Amino acid sequence: MGMTMTQKILAAHAGLPSVEAGQLIEAKLDVVMANDITGPMAVPVFYQMAEKVFDPEKVVLVPDHFTPNKDIKSAENSKSIREFAKKQGLKWYFEIGRMGIEHAILPEAGITVAGECIIGADSHTCTYGALGAFSTGVGTTDIATGMATGELWFKVPRAIQFVLTGKPSPYVSGKDIILHIIGKIGVDGALYKSMEFVGDGISELSMDDRFTMANMAIEAGAKNGIFLVDEKAESYMKEHSEKAYKIYTPDEDAVYDEVVEINLGDVRPTVAFPHLPGNAKTIDEIEAMEPIKIDQVVIGSCTNGRMEDMRRAAAVLKGHTVHPDVRVIVLPATQKIYKQCIKEGIVDIFIDAGCAFSTPSCGPCMGGHMGVLAAGEKCVSTTNRNFVGRMGHVDSLIYLASPEVAAASAIAGYIANPEKVGDRS
Incomplete structure (x- = not known):
């Protein structure tokens, strides 16, 4: 019986010739990551198992959730992992001023590459599947175990194969594609399964598109998301990392629960309405409704805070002014991206439009x-x-969208079509 990409990676890290869905294995880990929320909870559990981490070059701590520290508790949390990182001599600790949002900074710093087995105490650790790695979010006890032993048990996931064809239209990005997919299969459509992306359409997607899509695999309930590695992914890894990588491809007779074909040319700008990422509606459906007035726009995060996201949003906002009833917050995902935004004049575009750039x-x-x-x-x-309550009060409403839809909405004061606002020239 053939294996999927994920199954091949897990078999290699378990020292087994093959594995099959549902099998329980113990796999060696290449990267173990935690942040300022999950790290402080994992540290005391770790010390119940060991005095030293299994490898100070493979344990990564990134304070990013409540930093810059918003209150005394968050300051204490950051302090605890800062002291732990120093005591353990960790190579990878990203303090404020030298940091980024964890799922953007790890690939940028060359910490994650193809063929690796990666765990993180954050559900969106599946981001690194964009590089052809098996990466998944786990709980704090599992992170403590990983830091102490360098190993963790897994149940080998079943898989769904997504065959991507065609080319995305202008104003359609990875965010639209993954929202389209989650809307199609549902928020539990890939429950504890691997979402494996293959097909000629991959070549039409930037690495930033792929990071966004892999990042949100968990929003379909998936154990992980993973892309077939191509020349674009290899170029990214060679540019950012000195680590050796290994490319795994699925066997022709690999077993998938289903095969879903997605023509990228058919995908429209898509928005997820409250209160689920799977509550997807196209911009055409939205335009047929009464205008949905908004109060705030956020552009950034581990999903859409990369350089291409900044450029896309700025291209829409350039020459426009944010609606007076709307607050706009822009957060580049890393310091490197922040500096590049300054270099390209993108910060000026955001600020001149009336955005807060943070x-x-x-x-x-x-x-x-x-x-x-x-x-x-x-x-x-x-x-x-x-x-419900994800970004504040339980009676607030969140609409998930691409950077371009977000920027167009900021200008209009309601959820708007970027095709009718932006200038991609």
């Missing part, structure tokens, strides 16, 4: 700080979740 942080994504919503407020956000 330091890298998860911030408003999970209602942490820097953009918490009040009762009744509506927000168009490029983040990954729109659950």
